[in-house]
Amino acid sequence: MNNEKLKQKRFTFTMSLLAILILILFIISLNMGVVRIAPLDVFKTLFGMGSPRDELVLVDFRLPRMLLALVIGAALAVSGAILQGVSKNDLADPGILGINTGAGFAVILFIYFFQGSMNNVSTFGILLMPLFALMGAVTAAFLIYALAWKKGIDPVRLILVGIGVNSGFGAVIIIFQLKMNPQDFMQAAVWLSGDIWGANWKFVSIISPLILLLLPFAFYKSHVLNLLNLGDQVAIGLGIRVERERRFLLLVAVALAGFGVAAGGGIAFLGLVAPHIAKRLMGPKHQMFLPVTALLGSLLLLVADTLGKNILAPTEIPVGIVVAILSAPYFIYLLMKAK
Template identity: 80%
Template sequence: MNVLKVKQNKFIATICILTLLTVFLFIISLNLGVIRIGPLDVFKTLVGQGTARDQLVLVDFRLPRMVLSLLIGAGLAVAGAILQGVSKNDLADPGILGINTGAGFSVILFIYFFQGSMNSVSTLGTFLMPLFAFVGAGIAALLIYVLAWKKGIDPVRLILVGIGVNSGFGAAIVIFQLKMNPQDFMQAAVWLSGDIWGANWKMVSVLAPLILLLLPFAIYKGHILNLLHLGDQVATGLGIRVEKERRQLLLVAVGLAGFSVAAGGGIAFLGLVAPHIAKRLIGPRHQLLLPVTALLGSFLVLLADTIGKNLLAPTQIPVGIVVAVFSAPYFIYLLMKAK
């Protein structure tokens, strides 16, 4: 009983610290940028007392991008945690497995055939893009699941199949990029590297309900992930309908990854790194792990966006590149540890 209380106290403390860090970073990020706005002016603008320029910069440009950063980070991080739990593979990640690339390919197809240009995405297109991304991510996940299945899911086979599917979708994306005009080609390349694109309140209004509905459901299913980790036979013996639960969880992971890619492109490694850091902080119980992972993902993407916007200002570094720079060494460490 004392051990359980200690873990609960540790969980509450971790959540509080991560929330405070995220809020602090959020406030700092509001002040930073090509146009610097002082803390007092930020406060005045947020309560409707600021200048027209500050209102435009903060409310129309910075705030939507930062809110999307929080949503994308939470979505990709939890998707990675679910994939690792379902596959029992510590190297599973929607970026590495090709789910993000499948979603990206579907969005590129949508823009190429229905919108005509990266610069002319209509209001209807803003609502349809997450749907196309979800379908693309679902097709990629289905391919990986079918090809990796051989009397069960082998962790090594899953990674190898995922890398192959990732490469296939990546090649298909390049084919359609080459058919675009040079400006769209460059924009698509930057977006696919993990750039927060379409950062406006319309995109926030579309993605926020989708991601905020899936996240609580994923946390609610945390106990199922714990049981699946024990093995299919044990989970079945405990009354769990293994395949049904696995399909539901995969669908949630696909939704979170696909919707996140629609606005944030292919941010790789986040779904790998955030769950591992969360495990070190709070342990492997998914009821506690998933909320911490979501907060960590939000914090890391917001941090990467803040660094990317200001390190080489006025030039912006895509969020995905900043995340990859910090996460790739950890991925290599995990690969070496897996051997």
């Protein structure tokens, strides 16, 4: 009982600390950028007492982008945690496995055939893009699962098949990019490397509710992930419909990744690193480490976005590249440690 109380206190402390860090970084990031705004002016603008210039910069440009960074980070991190739990593979990640690339491929197809330009995505297009991203992510996940299945799912085989599917979708994406005009080609290349390009309130109002509806469902299914980690036979013995629950959880993970890609491009490694850090902090119990994973994902993506906007200002580094630079060494470490 004392041990449970200690774990609960640790969970409460960790969640509170992460929330405070996110809030502090959020305020700092509002102040930073090509146009610097004093902290006092930031608060004045947020309460409707700022200058027209400050209101334009903060409300129309920075706030939507930062809010999207928070929800996209949480979505990709929780997606990675679910994939690792379902596949029993610590190296599973929607970016590495090709799910992100599948979603990106569907979005590029949609823009190429129906929108004509990445600068000219209509309101109707913004409504349809998450659906296309979801279909692309589901297609990629189905291909990976089908090709990796051989009397069960072997973790190493899953990673190798995922990398192959990732490369295949990447090659087809390049073909369509080459058919675009030079400006759209460059924008598509930046977006696919991970760029929060939908930095407007339309994207926030469409993408955020979809992700915020899926996250509580993922947390609710935490106990199922705990039982799946005990092995299929034990889970069946405890009354869990293993295949049905596995399919549900995979669909949730794929949907989270797809919606994240629709607004944030191909951000890899975040779904790998955040769950591992959360597990080190909270242990393997999903009821505790999934919410911590969500906040860690939000914090890491907000850090990456802040660095990307400011480290080489006025030039912006795509957030996906910053995440990759920060996370790739950890991925190599995990790969070398894996048996």
